[in-house]
Amino acid sequence: MGMNAVFPPSPESLARIAKSSDADVLSRTIIAPHLNRGRGAQSNQTSKFEPYSREAVDDGWGNLEALESVKTNVRDEKSKSIITKNDSPDIHFDRSINPYRGCEHGCVYCFARPTHTYLGHSAGLDFERELYAKTNAADRLYEAWLNKKYSVKPIAIGTNTDPYQPIERDKKIMRALLEKFVAHKHPITITTKSSLIVRDLDLLTELAKQNLVHVTMSITSLDHILSRKLEPRASSPARRLEAVELLTAAGIPVSVAVAPIIPAINDAEIEKILAAASANGASGAAMIMLRLPGEVRQLFREWLLRHYPDRLRHVLNLVRDVRQGRENDPRFHSRMAGQGPYAFSLQRRFDLALERYGLKKRLPHLRTDLFTPPKVEDPQLSLF
Template sequence: MDDAFITDFAPRPVQEPHFEPVMPEARRGRAATANPDGRFETVSRERFDDGWDLDDDLPTLATEVQVEKAKTIITRNTSPDVPFERSVNPYRGCEHGCIYCFARPTHGFMGLSAGLDFETKLFAKPDAPRQLARELAKPGYKAKTIAIGTNTDPYQPVERTWRIMRQLLEVLAEANHPVSITTKSALVLRDLDLLSAMAEKHLVKLMVSVTTLDRKLARAMEPRAATPPRRLETIRTLSEHGIPVGISVAPVIPALTDHEIERILDSGKAAGAREASYILLRLPLEVAPLFKDWLLEHHPERYRHVMSLIRSMRGGKDYDAEFGKRMKGSGPYAWQIARRFELATKRLGLARRGGALREDLFQPPDGAGTQLNLF
């Protein structure tokens, strides 16, 4: 998703609805309140009262998974404000359904909505492990740490069935290829055997994302992700198995979760985290109206304050996509958040960025789709 193409939505009065919400009964267990049409669609739809007094209650939205066959699996990144050059995404869309997820607009490229479609209509890439082996085996390939979980969570619930992430790790472990993983799921503990073996060779590190310690808020904001205590327990277990693990306070939401920064870091350190990071809330494209409607439904009394602080850190807009600013924001309030994080990590002895992983152990996979010599 290229943030260079992000535009901004004009502020709207609190009392005005932005789009027709889906009935609560149908979206139980989901974060988005609506399913607006994708931004590339040529037609739009809206519900209306046809005058018939009929029971039109819809069943709860189920998760659907389609197979996606990508031409390549390693994505190259040139953004100057993210700490990785290569990434792999085994899934498109995310069942965790985090209302703030900056990846929601990518569903527009599939002709789907960034709202409920993003949480319920997923795409799996079962060929990803085989494609990864092919790409690692290409002549001249040089190992660089591959980041997984930077777009959608590789350990979201459907991974229990599809096991694509497990197979990707097997390919990387066999090739002694370094990998960094970000997740908010306890399912990562399923792969302790692979992760422990890779950690012994300094080939892996993990970041567990904790947005809030408030279980009720987390349930509304990240409905199908692990509970905050379960994420902290995941950090503890990974640490006990010798796997380098950090805690990511992401995103920091002003006037909603920012007061928890120190408590989250304290809890992460106590659980065994070695490093820490944070990202300020980002509201690109469709994420802005979706987040606003969620905020109006769950915390209407904080709406004006939250949005006022967000705009104070985004040059008066809902979002500023400028490199160097999009992750941390600008202005006095953003500066205050950065200083609080800096002081807390220094007090706790948490690294701001962990040590580099080994790249010199890499061995290309054998026979991974490479062409044999003719003679």
């Protein structure tokens, strides 16, 4: 059986979906479950920038090649630069670092998936298995700081792909970056959904002592089964909460992101997640509504078809309800929160829970005055 073997939904599911406007979901080739264990995407459509598309079919010769093809492949990449700048009004930082391209966590809803198509890969399964490690990230960061025009502001890490995804255990790129931040006393913010972050408690503690670091732990659900479906290779909810507790105990300011909130899937858990976050020492929290940009729209519909076919119409109708009739609203100031009665009710519940569990504290302002830039080795002798 080829890699993209079609997974047939049950007759009941077919009947329900056939009546909906989402029947075109079935036109996609969905990978069979036994060939796709531990992955979030259900298909691997060719990049939209490629001149030809490929579609595997059942040739009757077994599935050994298909099983081999879903393994994770990691390529070392030498980056020309490492700091990315942005001017979006929806986020609190203007510069970021992403040590990896692609992410093995496999979050089906990840808004970074479409970026993989620029590399000639699929935003689906390829995003989770064709990974790039920026092995010279620490050196490029050091070079950026050598520039006399460099202005110090907090650098955000983990805003696109997770810096503590499984391959970080071997690559240790994030740890190398942290060593630079500690040595030169530069402020940093980290977002992750991995308990691997506690490996670097020693470096994070040094930064926290000088008010140079914030950590945000993303927790989408406390339900282990749902978490495995949404984020198959991310740390379990219990491990993430344990990481929050350990980080807080070490004096590191931690907030929790309830992100994304998916209508009729995890929206009932808002209060539970915030209660657990508070109990484990988190100081603050934020929420983000589900976004479905580009290829993520179809990937998420396929995920619903696989795991919650009976809710497919209901979930997508609610998504459209908060996005003014569309499944994605790219406009600034609304894309993160959504609009309409349903979005308002979720925000109201979230705000009340923040009050109830004491999560409205402001994280301390990160210092920028401690930065010590690298010394430039100048071969020219001084006159004095």
